[in-house]
Amino acid sequence: MKPYTRPELDSLPAYVPGKSVPGAIKLASNETTAGPLPSVAKAIAEAVETANRYPDNGWVELSRSLGEHLDVSTDQIAAGCGSVSLIQQLMQATCNAGDEVVFAWRSFEVYPVTTQAVGAVPVQVPLTADHRHDLDAMADAVTDRTRLIIICNPNNPTGTAVGRAEIEAFLDRVPDHIAVALDEAYFEYMRPGDQLDEIPDGVEIARSHPNVVVLRTFSKAYGLAGVRVGYAVGDPSVIKAMRVVYVPFSVSSLAQAAAVACLDAQHELLDRTDAVVAERARVRDALIAAGYEVPSSEANFVWLPLGEETQDFSARSTEAGVLLRPYAADGVRVTIGDPHENDAFLAFATTDRAAHQ
Ligand code: PMP
Numbered sequence: 001m002k003p004y005t006r007p008e009l010d011s012l013p014a015y016v017p018g019k020s021v022p023g024a025i026k027l028a029s030n031e032t033t034a035g036p037l038p039s040v041a042k043a044i045a046e047a048v049e050t051a052n053r054y055p056d057n058g059w060v061e062l063s064r065s066l067g068e069h070l071d072v073s074t075d076q077i078a079a080g081c082g083s084v085s086l087i088q089q090l091m092q093a094t095c096n097a098g099d100e101v102v103f104a105w106r107s108f109e110v111y112p113v114t115t116q117a118v119g120a121v122p123v124q125v126p127l128t129a130d131h132r133h134d135l136d137a138m139a140d141a142v143t144d145r146t147r148l149i150i151i152c153n154p155n156n157p158t159g160t161a162v163g164r165a166e167i168e169a170f171l172d173r174v175p176d177h178i179a180v181a182l183d184e185a186y187f188e189y190m191r192p193g194d195q196l197d198e199i200p201d202g203v204e205i206a207r208s209h210p211n212v213v214v215l216r217t218f219s220k221a222y223g224l225a226g227v228r229v230g231y232a233v234g235d236p237s238v239i240k241a242m243r244v245v246y247v248p249f250s251v252s253s254l255a256q257a258a259a260v261a262c263l264d265a266q267h268e269l270l271d272r273t274d275a276v277v278a279e280r281a282r283v284r285d286a287l288i289a290a291g292y293e294v295p296s297s298e299a300n301f302v303w304l305p306l307g308e309e310t311q312d313f314s315a316r317s318t319e320a321g322v323l324l325r326p327y328a329a330d331g332v333r334v335t336i337g338d339p340h341e342n343d344a345f346l347a348f349a350t351t352d353r354a355a356h357q
Pocket of ligand 1: 108218229
């Protein structure tokens with residue numbers, strides 16, 4: 001039979017998520033270890049009772065609540081089936097075939113695949129030697145075909161972050177007809193300290209830059225990875241276009257109810273991020289003491305730039321019952337879990353270092 005799919009898709013890899021192995025400790029997908037709060041589980045259970053009805057396709061309650069929390073109007077908010085969906089919508093809303101999307105590399109693996117899936121061209125700008133976005137090089141990479149630039153802040157998988165002043169200096173160099181997405185999937189884990197004088201809040205930056213679109217998710221700090229809901233904040237014009245390309249009803253009524261309940265319990269959920277931040281420092285210090293290079297992280301994971309050792313290290317860790325996320329011959333990303341999960345990883349990593357030095 002003659003193939004009827006677009007030939008350019010043949011060479012694109014499908015997104016490969018972190019592995020799960022029964023009984024193993026999973027530090028591969030940046031999830032939270034704790035399940036939903038009782039109030040959130042209750043909201044989901046109540047939403048099940050009306051699951052015979054379609055969800056609110058305009059996410060009225062969710063955008064009202066987000067609007068209050070973020071101090072933006074509801075026409076500046078789009079919800080999506082996870083922020084991966086919003087990334088795709090933003091590409092569809094900004095790019096025609098052959099247009100260019102600039103982002104750092106290595107960064108979130110969804111960017112190159114989704115860019116090409118919408119017919120656009122990825123322009124990947126290498127990270128600096130210290131694993132950070134090279135914003136100067138990214139501004140230099142802009143051409144008259146550039147329609148979208150993505151800054152992943154903090155960056156997945158390296159955990160490095162760029163500060164507000166750096167972002168604003170970058171925005172000054174970028175023509176304002178180009179959309180700049182700040183992918184803040186791990187926003188809630190950023191803290192002033194080693195890397196940042198202040199938290200670079202994309203929503204604040206977007207107030208004075210209408211071409212900035214902020215992407216956030218309930219999958220990480222809010223613990224709803226399995227429920228699938230994220231949101232975008234931007235100028236009403238881009239939000240309107242993102243709503244046009246939105247797959248109707250793709251934010252389920254369960255997801256909307258869960259997200260609203262999370263915002264109602266925001267303080268309790270954000271308190272949990274403090275425990276992750278403390279564990280992140282403990283894990284990083286222990287790894288450095290064991291002889292690893294570990295860049296300072298602002299996310300719920302740390303990055304080990306192991307180069308050629310990456311795949312073997314990850315295979316040995318799997319054998320030891322701890323699943324990590326290896327990236328080609330670049331490095332391994334390790335999610336910060338709860339203390340006993342982190343201890344299991346540290347026990348492996350310390351012994352492995354001694355055995356393979
Ligand atoms: N952006 C980044 C940088 C991510 O790491 C992730 C999840 N791995 C996402 C977006 C997507 O998150 P979700 O679709 O679960 O909201």
